[in-house]
Amino acid sequence: MALPNVNPTTTPSWKKLQSHFEAVKDVHMKDLFANDADRADKMTIKWDDFYVDFSKNRITEETLGYLLELADDVKLKEAIQSQFSGEIINKTEGRAVLHAALRAPESATFNVEGQNVMPEVYKAKQKIEGFANEVINGERKGYTGKVFTDVVNIGIGGSDLGPAMVVDSLQYYKNHLTTHFVSNVDGDHVNEVIKKLDPETTLFVVVSKTFTTQETLSNANTIKSWFLKSANETAIAKHFVAVSTNLESVKNFGIDENNIFPMWDWVGGRFSLWSAVGLTISLAVGYNNFASLLDGANKMDNHFKNEDFKNNIPVVLALISIWYNNFFKAESEAVIPYSQYLNQFATYLQQGIMESNGKSIDRNGNPVNYETGTLIWGEPGTNSQHAFFQLIHQGTKLIPADFIGFTKSLHGNQDHQDKLISNFLAQTEALLNGKTEAEVVAEGTKEDIVPFKVFKGNKPTNTIFINKLSPESLGKLIAMYEHKIFVQGIIWNIYSYDQFGVELGKQLASKILQEFNNSAVNEHDSSTHNLLNYYRKMS
Numbered sequence: 233m234a235l236p237n238v239n240p241t242t243t244p245s246w247k248k249l250q251s252h253f254e255a256v257k258d259v260h261m262k263d264l265f266a267n268d269a270d271r272a273d274k275m276t277i278k279w280d281d282f283y284v285d286f287s288k289n290r291i292t293e294e295t296l297g298y299l300l301e302l303a304d305d306v307k308l309k310e311a312i313q314s315q316f317s318g319e320i321i322n323k324t325e326g327r328a329v330l331h332a333a334l335r336a337p338e339s340a341t342f343n344v345e346g347q348n349v350m351p352e353v354y355k356a357k358q359k360i361e362g363f364a365n366e367v368i369n370g371e372r373k374g375y376t377g378k379v380f381t382d383v384v385n386i387g388i389g390g391s392d393l394g395p396a397m398v399v400d401s402l403q404y405y406k407n408h409l410t411t412h413f414v415s416n417v418d419g420d421h422v423n424e425v426i427k428k429l430d431p432e433t434t435l436f437v438v439v440s441k442t443f444t445t446q447e448t449l450s451n452a453n454t455i456k457s458w459f460l461k462s463a464n465e466t467a468i469a470k471h472f473v474a475v476s477t478n479l480e481s482v483k484n485f486g487i488d489e490n491n492i493f494p495m496w497d498w499v500g501g502r503f504s505l506w507s508a509v510g511l512t513i514s515l516a517v518g519y520n521n522f523a524s525l526l527d528g529a530n531k532m533d534n535h536f537k538n539e540d541f542k543n544n545i546p547v548v549l550a551l552i553s554i555w556y557n558n559f560f561k562a563e564s565e566a567v568i569p570y571s572q573y574l575n576q577f578a579t580y581l582q583q584g585i586m587e588s589n590g591k592s593i594d595r596n597g598n599p600v601n602y603e604t605g606t607l608i609w610g611e612p613g614t615n616s617q618h619a620f621f622q623l624i625h626q627g628t629k630l631i632p633a634d635f636i637g638f639t640k641s642l643h644g645n646q647d648h649q650d651k652l653i654s655n656f657l658a659q660t661e662a663l664l665n666g667k668t669e670a671e672v673v674a675e676g677t678k679e680d681i682v683p684f685k686v687f688k689g690n691k692p693t694n695t696i697f698i699n700k701l702s703p704e705s706l707g708k709l710i711a712m713y714e715h716k717i718f719v720q721g722i723i724w725n726i727y728s729y730d731q732f733g734v735e736l737g738k739q740l741a742s743k744i745l746q747e748f749n750n751s752a753v754n755e756h757d758s759s760t761h762n763l764l765n766y767y768r769k770m771s
């Protein structure tokens with residue numbers, strides 16, 4: 233069974249949403265709150281340690297009703313079923329999409345082309361666990377018999393962003409190993425990292441699903457050459473491991489067969505941190521914490537799969553986002569975590585969201601005639617309040633925002649935590665209510681300054697309040713966004729699991745690279761031609 237194939241704009245619910253939008257587009261949320269004392273209660277989902285309040289949105293119960301109808305009209309339920317049952321829903325690449333299998337219990341069954349993948353998944357997990365334990369407890373040593381002190385993850389895109397974000401987010405749970413991430417082909421990146429390393433005590437994890445990625449192979453080769461200045465070839469087996477689906481190329485690179493951790497083509501790169509791509513996570517925080525991260529994601533998977541859509545966190549968040557994207561024509565969404573630990577969270581989500589749903593061809597192969605894919609951006613509060621919040625509050629653009637906060641702080645400094653959370657709550661309140669002209673005048677503001685101090689408010693936010701940042705709650709949070717991506721891709725009738733858009737630039741870069749060393753320059757537009765020659769002259 234293929235994914236359902238419905239142009240959302242042709243559905244009855246879309247038409248209802250369109251006329252409903254005309255009726256409610258100028259309604260102020262302040263009035264919605266004033267007219268319904270139970271609004272916040274009605275528009276909050278409490279699930280496990282998550283408290284998700286979506287009442288500060290420009291929606292009514294009627295809006296939600298139509299959005300839920302839309303989910304039915306595009307056959308979301310069937311689509312979820314197709315995904316979890318291992319169907320080839322990534323049709324353009326001919327693959328199943330089963331990152332959920334990576335965090336399911338061993339007793340679960342996930343079939344890919346009739347074969348249950350769980351035995352392989354658990355075999356890989358055992359290998360990760362054994363290896364991580366040995367490195368952490370010092371049983372596994374470097375070529376001069378010293379224990380490992382540093383781990384370098386060499387990868388890019390999905391082979392970097394997930395592990396990097398999780399390791400940074402869970403630094404409270406970290407052990408003695410120092411972790412580094414090398415991703416950019418910019419040689420200054422790898423050299424700045426190398427500068428800090430001792431080859432005798434450093435473990436290198438080369439992560440590349442395809443093992444063809446230019447950046448990763450260049451960085452891995454540079455590191456290998458640097459390493460071989462101090463060690464001989466046989467030492468490579470002790471210091472280099474790889475995570476990949478491409479066993480041949482890994483072996484050709486010189487990595488010992490026993491040091492290869494598997495990956496599968498039914499796991500997309502940007503959804504792969506749950507696999508051996510998360511090896512660096514296991515090394516940094518220990519396997520048990522990695523397993524808790526996976527458990528959290530599995531709980532969210534079950535919530536997503538089983539909960540009624542109206543109480544289903546990823547579904548509701550996805551529908552609200554569609555409402556802004558397709559009816560209000562909001563172009564972007566902000567994700568503002570009130571936790572410094574989640575510093576890299578928005579950057580991580582950018583790949584997941586924009587690489588998945590940045591598509592303009594529908595599942596029939598035709599151009600879409602509606603907006604898809606949201607731009608995603610954000611930084612932790614409170615820092616961002618002192619940076620870009622001005623535009624969210626008083627600019628001309630509508631920017632729906634997710635506010636993510638934790639009721640407990642990890643280090644337990646209540647004074648800081650209270651200040652942090654007072655800002656977390658105050659911002660969504662300010663964005664909702666704004667400040668009227670009368671209020672500004674009543675503050676004694678000089679008449680000619682009054683207009684500048686008025687806030688229209690009516691700026692939408694979701695508040696995602698979680699008890700505590702733990703491996704498990706982080707797993708739930710990441711999986712929540714993964715499912716939101718899926719739901720939106722289904723509604724937009726696009727394929728969310730390919731990424732052909734990144735190919736063209738790669739191809740042209742390899743062509744240009746050859747021209748740097750070659751006197752014959754191919755035909756280019758005049759701008760590219762001039763720039764290329766300028767570089768050849770100046771470099």
Ligand SMILES: O=P(O)(O)OC[C@H]1O[C@H](O)[C@H](O)[C@@H](O)[C@@H]1O
Nearest residue numbers: 389390391440441442445501734
């Ligand atoms: O893991 P790799 O095969 O090295 O791929 C790394 C990354 O590069 C590609 O260009 C894709 O756009 C990403 O989705 C992928 O995560």
